Amino acid sequence: MGFRGRSSIHFREKKAHEESGTVFTGYREWWDQAAESWDRAKDTTYVVNDEADYRSRGLHGDANSPGARQLVEFGGLGSQSSVLEIGCGAARIGREMAAMVGEWHGADISPKMLEHARQWTEGVSNVFFHVLSGSALSMFEEASFDFVYANTVFMHLDKEDLYQYLLESHRVLKPGGRAYFDTWNLLHPDTYRLWLESQAGNRGTGKVRGRIQFSTAPELKRYLEEAGFDVIRFDEDKLLQAFCEKSTVRPWANEDGWPPFGYVDGPRNESTVTGDFEVTGWALDRVVRIEVLADGSTSLGEAALGLPRPDVGPKFPRYPEADRCGYRLHVSTGVLAAGKHTLQVIATDSAGRSTDLAGYHLGIVVAG
Numbered sequence: 250m251g252f253r254g255r256s257s258i259h260f261r262e263k264k265a266h267e268e269s270g271t272v273f274t275g276y277r278e279w280w281d282q283a284a285e286s287w288d289r290a291k292d293t294t295y296v297v298n299d300e301a302d303y304r305s306r307g308l309h310g311d312a313n314s315p316g317a318r319q320l321v322e323f324g325g326l327g328s329q330s331s332v333l334e335i336g337c338g339a340a341r342i343g344r345e346m347a348a349m350v351g352e353w354h355g356a357d358i359s360p361k362m363l364e365h366a367r368q369w370t371e372g373v374s375n376v377f378f379h380v381l382s383g384s385a386l387s388m389f390e391e392a393s394f395d396f397v398y399a400n401t402v403f404m405h406l407d408k409e410d411l412y413q414y415l416l417e418s419h420r421v422l423k424p425g426g427r428a429y430f431d432t433w434n435l436l437h438p439d440t441y442r443l444w445l446e447s448q449a450g451n452r453g454t455g456k457v458r459g460r461i462q463f464s465t466a467p468e469l470k471r472y473l474e475e476a477g478f479d480v481i482r483f484d485e486d487k488l489l490q491a492f493c494e495k496s497t498v499r500p501w502a503n504e505d506g507w508p509p510f511g512y513v514d515g516p517r518n519e520s521t522v523t524g525d526f527e528v529t530g531w532a533l534d535r536v537v538r539i540e541v542l543a544d545g546s547t548s549l550g551e552a553a554l555g556l557p558r559p560d561v562g563p564k565f566p567r568y569p570e571a572d573r574c575g576y577r578l579h580v581s582t583g584v585l586a587a588g589k590h591t592l593q594v595i596a597t598d599s600a601g602r603s604t605d606l607a608g609y610h611l612g613i614v615v616a617g
């Protein structure tokens with residue numbers, strides 16, 4: 250198990266330093282193979298000449314990543330600081346950083362990588378290793394670290410896993426703690442060509458697990474904001490590099506600038522209604538009013554809001570009202586002539602922004 254020494258970080262389960270839950274074998278198998286020998290493990294970051302070169306890259310950084318020095322400086326770290334690296338590999342950065350901080354924790358999906366890391370840091374007393382299982386840091390308590398970083402890792406992850414690591418990083422950081430993340434920029438001409446080239450080997454079932462992946466700058470910034478980070482510096486070259494701080498207030502705690510969103514559960518498109526019917530669904534993001542229109546102009550009335558929706562709540566944890574975001578309007582068919590009609594379900598938020606929850610088209614047929 251990847252742990253040694255005594256750490257001041259509090260673990261959820263004191264003895265279990267390996268994350269529980271489903272093991273995402275794809276990542277682990279691929280990276281264990283990539284780390285099959287020490288030379289191969291070193292080369293996963295950059296083709297390395299020798300150990301002096303590897304140490305230099307760990308300390309000073311290189312064309313693809315910052316090193317320990319830059320990260321320590323950005324994080325304002327010192328001998329009392331606790332640091333976590335996600336996807337630490339063979340502890341290229343960790344070995345150098347350990348000398349400048351209180352505790353350095355390296356977490357990785359690949360036990361094989363961590364074996365190399367342990368050997369590379371032999372004799373360094375303040376390094377600790379943890380085997381991950383996919384995209385959670387569930388062995389760490391909230392607010393455990395002063396600094397969290399993932400260097401040359403996110404470009405090997407599916408977006409969902411990248412985003413989960415951002416949420417988890419936010420959780421395990423202390424208030425005001427800092428973080429660094431990077432990935433390849435889809436829209437830089439050079440990396441865009443790399444992406445085009447990578448098509449050949451990565452289609453359908455032939456996809457390589459550890460392939461390089463890409464994001465755009467607005468996309469990464471949006472994930473960071475959503476996860477609760479303030480971006481202090483954002484470098485946008487071939488590499489997207491985000492230097493961040495844990496926000497004290499989530500931006501969307503007040504106003505996110507976006508219109509409401511939601512769903513119409515009923516009536517179903519092109520269904521036939523006989524007698525009275527109900528327009529039902531859910532809507533989120535400070536909705537103050539939902540009006541149902543027929544054929545673009547005839548108001549059928551305003552829906553009752555705030556109805557319980559226990560099925561929706563857990564899917565949208567950032568919206569405190571998500572458990573009670575249901576709406577319902579009872580419509581008497583007497584107000585509509587027999588035949589085809591379209592419905593619009595207009596949700597309006599407290600800032601006056603509105604959206605049609607029915608989208609492009611919701612048709613019903615009123616039975617004669």
Ligand SMILES: C[S@@+](CC[C@H](N)C(=O)[O-])C[C@H]1O[C@@H](n2cnc3c(N)ncnc32)[C@H](O)[C@@H]1O
Nearest residue numbers: 276280293336337338341357358359383400402
């Ligand atoms: C290119 S290496 C970078 C290593 C190290 N960060 C460095 O800069 O030297 C990518 C690392 O990410 C790890 N990794 C890949 N997928 C992962 C995942 N889902 N969760 C955690 N680590 C992962 C790999 O095992 C590998 O050690």
